[in-house]
Amino acid sequence: MRVKINVTGIVQGVGFRPFIYRLAVENGLVGYVRNRGDAGVEVVLEGNAQKIKNFMRDLTDKKPPLAQIYSVKSTALSGNNEYDKFAIIKSSEEAELAGSIIPPDIAICNECLAELRDPKNPRFEYFFITCTNCGPRFTIIERLPYDRENTTMREFPLCGFCQKEYSDPANRRFHAQTVACPPCGPKVYLTTKTGEPVSAKDPVRKAGRLLSEGSVLAIKGYGGFHIASSVMLGYPLERLRATKHRSQKPFAIMAKSLEAAKGFAEVTSKEQELLNSPARPIVLLNKSANYNLSPLVAPNLHNIGVMLPYTGLHYMLFDQVDDPAFVMTSANPPNQPIVKDNEAALKTLGGTVDYFLFHNRKIAHRCDDSVMRLHGNRPVFLRRSRGYAPAPIRLKARSKRCVVGLGGELNNTACVLLDDKAFISQHIGDVENVETRAFLQEATNHLYDLTNCHSEVVVCDLHPKFTTTALAKEMAEADGSPLIQVQHHHAHAAALMAEHNLEEAVTIVCDGYGYGTDGGAWGGEVLFCTRESTEFMRVGHLEPQPLLGGDVASRYPLRVAAGMLDKAGVAVEPWLMQNSVHLPFGETEAKLLLDQLEKGIGTIETTSCGRVLDAVSAVLEVCFERSYEGEPAMKLESAALTGKDVLNQNPVLHGDMLHTSILLRAIFESRQNFSITDLAYSAHSYLARGLAALATEKAQELGVKAIGFSGGAACNQILAKIMREAVEAAGLRFLVHDAVPAGDGGVSFGQAVVGGFSRF
Numbered sequence: 001m002r003v004k005i006n007v008t009g010i011v012q013g014v015g016f017r018p019f020i021y022r023l024a025v026e027n028g029l030v031g032y033v034r035n036r037g038d039a040g041v042e043v044v045l046e047g048n049a050q051k052i053k054n055f056m057r058d059l060t061d062k063k064p065p066l067a068q069i070y071s072v073k074s075t076a077l078s079g080n081n082e083y084d085k086f087a088i089i090k091s092s093e094e095a096e097l098a099g100s101i102i103p104p105d106i107a108i109c110n111e112c113l114a115e116l117r118d119p120k121n122p123r124f125e126y127f128f129i130t131c132t133n134c135g136p137r138f139t140i141i142e143r144l145p146y147d148r149e150n151t152t153m154r155e156f157p158l159c160g161f162c163q164k165e166y167s168d169p170a171n172r173r174f175h176a177q178t179v180a181c182p183p184c185g186p187k188v189y190l191t192t193k194t195g196e197p198v199s200a201k202d203p204v205r206k207a208g209r210l211l212s213e214g215s216v217l218a219i220k221g222y223g224g225f226h227i228a229s230s231v232m233l234g235y236p237l238e239r240l241r242a243t244k245h246r247s248q249k250p251f252a253i254m255a256k257s258l259e260a261a262k263g264f265a266e267v268t269s270k271e272q273e274l275l276n277s278p279a280r281p282i283v284l285l286n287k288s289a290n291y292n293l294s295p296l297v298a299p300n301l302h303n304i305g306v307m308l309p310y311t312g313l314h315y316m317l318f319d320q321v322d323d324p325a326f327v328m329t330s331a332n333p334p335n336q337p338i339v340k341d342n343e344a345a346l347k348t349l350g351g352t353v354d355y356f357l358f359h360n361r362k363i364a365h366r367c368d369d370s371v372m373r374l375h376g377n378r379p380v381f382l383r384r385s386r387g388y389a390p391a392p393i394r395l396k397a398r399s400k401r402c403v404v405g406l407g408g409e410l411n412n413t414a415c416v417l418l419d420d421k422a423f424i425s426q427h428i429g430d431v432e433n434v435e436t437r438a439f440l441q442e443a444t445n446h447l448y449d450l451t452n453c454h455s456e457v458v459v460c461d462l463h464p465k466f467t468t469t470a471l472a473k474e475m476a477e478a479d480g481s482p483l484i485q486v487q488h489h490h491a492h493a494a495a496l497m498a499e500h501n502l503e504e505a506v507t508i509v510c511d512g513y514g515y516g517t518d519g520g521a522w523g524g525e526v527l528f529c530t531r532e533s534t535e536f537m538r539v540g541h542l543e544p545q546p547l548l549g550g551d552v553a554s555r556y557p558l559r560v561a562a563g564m565l566d567k568a569g570v571a572v573e574p575w576l577m578q579n580s581v582h583l584p585f586g587e588t589e590a591k592l593l594l595d596q597l598e599k600g601i602g603t604i605e606t607t608s609c610g611r612v613l614d615a616v617s618a619v620l621e622v623c624f625e626r627s628y629e630g631e632p633a634m635k636l637e638s639a640a641l642t643g644k645d646v647l648n649q650n651p652v653l654h655g656d657m658l659h660t661s662i663l664l665r666a667i668f669e670s671r672q673n674f675s676i677t678d679l680a681y682s683a684h685s686y687l688a689r690g691l692a693a694l695a696t697e698k699a700q701e702l703g704v705k706a707i708g709f710s711g712g713a714a715c716n717q718i719l720a721k722i723m724r725e726a727v728e729a730a731g732l733r734f735l736v737h738d739a740v741p742a743g744d745g746g747v748s749f750g751q752a753v754v755g756g757f758s759r760f
Ligand SMILES: [Zn+2]
Pocket: 108, 109, 110, 111, 112, 113, 129, 130, 131, 132, 133, 134, 135
């Protein structure tokens, strides 16, 4: 008999054809396997019916570890005896809307790592050693199908040795598109900051020594450049902070090994699993009692972002030094995407670094590292990028149409929703200028190419002035397709509901800023949403608070605190004057603010939860300036970690509003009586209990069984924990994000879901 089998899923670039080849040969079947232009795999088999049956069983039972099968469709074909053997044949360009996708980049596997260290192996110490089970994928693919000529490995023709392995069905590198060795593969080289070659027999280890001695380097990896430095010495870090205009933002680090990480951080078994996973994300770990890295790595935070090496090059950096880790932060000039091209790196990073460690393989698509943390035993995404994108989020319901969501403004991603799969792009960043806009556009088009889908509906934020809104309008117009604008917090809620396949839910969204349906600055919302509707009900919110000076107040938390305290009836003058050193223009500025307060001018109102946390942070003197997104709130969480609720303030609800003036006043008046830790915890407790009470009450009125928690502040572990206890005590389900970030990296997904599931 003869059958044709189409397999969809993540089946290209994961050793699937070699697996099929071996399976067919084992079963004595003839025919062929080939990659298709839609990222799927096509198999034609001829032979005994029972053997074909065995083949079909093993196809799913024994698939390669990184393969994911979404569907297997087999059709009987007429004819017989056409083939005399089984072969891997040239890929077809044939493509349909099948929902397959190429895999994310995969960290070096244990077998390759062992070979990297084996002097008898021809790839001994080869910095880009890979096989069918590991190596870059997403970042090197220019188009489908996944064949070497469609990747940036095209420029490195296989040598005889590599070709032999590539053609040997018994070899781990049989049809591995990234296979390379020292004579034929990409080369690594060291230059000065102006691009002058630095002669080095062993450029990678020399780079490691330079880092250890205090130099700052730009190191090209899979998805872009990292800026690297010592974690032990102060002066390179000081320099880095000065030139990167990042006085406080924590730097991610790469630890030499798990053992090394345990020297300065607490690592639970779940965290260990995550650190070691093929995606190798940055994991936020609590600093341990023995923490001995420079305080400049992650100032005033209880945790630190740590990842393990994920390429041969990374492992080799540490070979000749004793450093437990190096700073490895994405190299992106302010408001620009991560740098990926050698020329651009020289131009934009030359002022920051002493040396470059380049390689000569092009990066087709940039991809920042992913960031995760654990809430209890539950992994939570802060940024979903390298190692995860473009693998889809699998939904339990089917979208009515193919939709693209372009996200919001900060920490952005794009999302293409097709059928029951949501393909979310790599991290794009803050879309505020032409460069990031171009990156978003490019990433979206790449998703279209990879999924073979073009959206019928374009979805964006409600904000009339976002760059993404303008882009969405252009795209919709060019395609003649409808445009839907989704309110920011509705998108957060919809993302959470889709992850959990909920028809309806009440969702608490704790966030920084989102444009409300009334044009206001929202950010502490309780929303009732249903899957079928583009509309929602705002069933609760935080008390509107004045932002002194508007947007600038989100940079200087003292301004928020002064406005809130004044509203709460506190005479703020002495306190504000006393703290005026923390304002950029000191007393002059403080006097101006007092004048504005008296006259009631120069403020806008916001219900933002982030701003309340900022104000508490300023009153407790934890943080006076937000130099990076979420800084005051993150530092407040760090401060609150070991605290207890000493205020036990009953949440004051007024209709659908939770009072926050009362909270800030109570904290202000108790600040001499209790520790910062306890007061910081008490603030979290009030907000979490108050919002949970509000949401529970509304859910019970509406007959809704589930309460969700989303938004940028939902990655706050203390808020999430207290809310969960309160909601579950009321007999309702409490849901948080598992698959996408709670912050704005998940907004494009939420938008796409509204566009895909609602009736309109
Ligand atoms: Zn490998």
